[in-house]
Amino acid sequence: MDGFRYLGGVATLELDREKCTGCQVCLTVCPHAVFAVDNDRRVQIADLDACMECGACANNCAFGAITLTPGVGCAAAIIRGWVTNTEPSCGCSDDVSAPASACCGGAPVATGEPLGSDQPQAPA
Amino acid sequence: MTESTVPQVSSTLSAADTIARWKLRWRISRDGAAVSPGLFRIGEPSAESPVIVTCNYRMTFDLVRRDLGGLDVWLLVLDTRGVNVWCAAGKGTFSSRELMLRAALTGLERYVSHRTLVLPQLGATGVSAADVRATSGWRVVFGPVRSRDLKAFLAAGMKATPAMRAVTFTFAERMAVVPVELVGAFVGWFALIPFALLGIGALVSWGGAAALIAQPLAAYLAGVIGGGVLVPALLPWLPGRALSLKGAEAGVIAGLLAGLVLSAPPLMIAADTLLAGAVASYIGVNFTGTTPYTSPSGVEKELRVALPLMGAASVLAGVLWVVQAFGG
The missing domain is CATH 3.30.70.20 (Alpha-Beta Plaits)
Known part of the structure; x- marks a missing residue:
């Protein structure tokens, strides 16, 4: 790179x-x-x-x-893994108040926002 | 064929899209970070039109539909719970299973006469082309890293140039994530740190000038700016490879400047420099969560060395403040 x-x-x-x-x-x-x-x-x-x-x-x-041993090269995830004695996880989809790093766009997941149109359905 | 049951999405971004992006960048709200997964039309695709696959993170979805403007293609949006492709692939939500499930749920095979799906290259961490082919018959083609190269990729008969395959981390890309990093330094229980430091300042410099009381807080803010702004901005030029080292360098400069600007006594300038260095080192090493080139093995290695040093520098800074306040 x-x-x-x-x-x-x-x-x-x-x-x-x-x-x-x-x-x-x-x-x-x-x-x-x-x-x-x-x-x-x-x-x-x-x-x-x-x-x-x-x-x-x-x-x-x-x-x-x-x-190889794949994983996220993210300090927050590795520290969280040490603290909780689990696999490193970037916690992006866990707790809203968790100070996640900017990976995953900054933080956790919210519920889906409809696009304003109906979900596509398979034709009958 | 009843194309009308497949919603058409616009390839033009509206003011509402810009506001949604702004809210995500500044970490104001993750409401609206996820859009509905499913099958969508860009333009007027036919049975021969390509199928482009992406995730349901709002910012990604917006970029992809903008970059596909003018084409007639199908857009299959996977449910990654509002997380970008690369992170979702690493977490297992942008996966072979979700891809096959979403293709089946939307009845994709009834709309197209071919069996080819174009995926973002960075989805390869979660999607195995061989597994998908063997299980479902869909042929996965890994397209370019960036959606802005999709048009050229498709025009070239689904061939990517080496540049399209390489991840970049330009100045603009680095600065785009600065707001979310900065806000991150002040959310949750991190929000208490400035108040605690102001308390410490008031305690050790009791009755002193405001500039003295503000020392610990100023040093902390200098560290946050060093790690959160200077590290991303100066990333290629800060000496060394470890992000904790780059952060410490930026923090030392910022802390020193803060001490000098506040005309602090020498011991306090030393304390400011130490604390800002430690804080910027911590924020700097956390930037590994954003950089697209740091390996977990490397991050673990530098953390084992850097974390104790950050702790030691912070304690020493505290000792110096106390010594200055009571002995100086």
Whole structure:
């Protein structure tokens, strides 16, 4: 990502090249160009430190070639996880008064506002 | 085909849409953050028209329909409970299951003759194209990151350029989230901190000048501005990679300036600098929730180092104020 580098040597991303079939869906979904195509059409990790562990690649690899511990890189979520002894959660849909960070647009969820037109129905 | 049962949405944003966005940006109210999920028409789509998928966060929905203006497409809005695509994908509401469910509930297959769904690339964290294909037969194509590239993506035969695939974090994008971060520093029990600090100031500088009493509060506000405004504004240029470090740097500068402007005695300037540094460091590291490039492993690593330092700096600031007040 131009102009931005985060802490290096920490990403949990791993690629099993034996399982890679070269479908390259990981190249499509990665927002930080972590992967590159090798000359045998299979994929290699070209920039591990650019990985933000979003998990899009592993979620879309149909061959189980990619493993990582996905999660939200959000301090509030990680601190909340420590305090409550649970998995990190950004709490965007929990408590209205919780001081969530600007991720998820600033805060929690409200009830839906109708658009003024009826919900679309499947034709009979 | 009874297209008339599918509501048509406008691709022109109204004043009400602008007010809704403003309320979300300034954290005034999340009422109206969610729009109704379902199937919508942009223009006059036919059975061959593309199906664009998005979430039901108000700001996202508004951007997408604006950016699709002039096209004839179907818009399938998933129920993400009013949360944006990337966060919802991470939380599991923008998911393979919701996508297939929403397509089935709206009877999408009766309106289109093809089986292709165009999803935002950042939805890939929650949607597995292979699972969706195998379970429902819908073919997921991951489109560009930003909706403003959708027209070019569709015109190019659903091909994205590398630039369309890359996440950015421009100055304008960073500053757009400043209000919500700033307001966040003063909601909930955080709202009590300024009063507590004013109390501490009155206690340690009893009978002193107003500028002295206001020291702790001024230092705190300097820290909030350092972490909440300077960090986003100067993000690429503040030295170091850890957000807590960038925050501390911004806070130290802001705290020092506050102390000098209030013509505080040297020990109090030192205390201001320490407290502002700690506060800005905390707000800075919390900016990791907004930045699109920080990994959870990295955030955890820097928190383990930075949190104790923030605590130590705050305590030391308190000690210096007391020493100055009673010894100086």
